Amino acid sequence: MVKHFLNLHSMPKMTYTAVYQQPRTLLRYDSERVIIYPDERVEDNFQPEKTADNEAPSPFKAYIYTGEERDGGFIVPCSDPTDHHEVANAIIRTRYTVSDELALQRHHQEDADAYAEEWQAYCSFADAATAKAKKWLGIV
Numbered sequence: 446m447v448k449h450f451l452n453l454h455s456m457p458k459m460t461y462t463a464v465y466q467q468p469r470t471l472l473r474y475d476s477e478r479v480i481i482y483p484d485e486r487v488e489d490n491f492q493p494e495k496t497a498d499n500e501a502p503s504p505f506k507a508y509i510y511t512g513e514e515r516d517g518g519f520i521v522p523c524s525d526p527t528d529h530h531e532v533a534n535a536i537i538r539t540r541y542t543v544s545d546e547l548a549l550q551r552h553h554q555e556d557a558d559a560y561a562e563e564w565q566a567y568c569s570f571a572d573a574a575t576a577k578a579k580k581w582l583g584i585v
Contacts, residue, residue, distance in 0.1 A: 464491065469482040484511045485510055537571055
């Protein structure tokens, strides 16, 4: 008998996109989590869809977010949203689990050439997460 195991990390997650007229960053969700909006796209002349009465709203500068929550955000662990290290880690968790990071580090150590592209993508994302966390907290 052959057993098949489901790899939950490879399952695609449902994502939602939301449009706002003001930028969003992070908010305390509960005592151990925040809701964050790291995947921001800005569109200067966003044209909203027509309303039910067929009136076209005026275009506006739109802040567009895509995330796992219906409002375009991600709810992630973050015990101290005033610490840029904690916030950067929360941003990283939107793309990489701790298990993903450890596996990537192990693979890179074993065969740096074979995993160079994945390693560079991870490092670039982590650096961008740190810069975004500092910006959100007014450190930079």
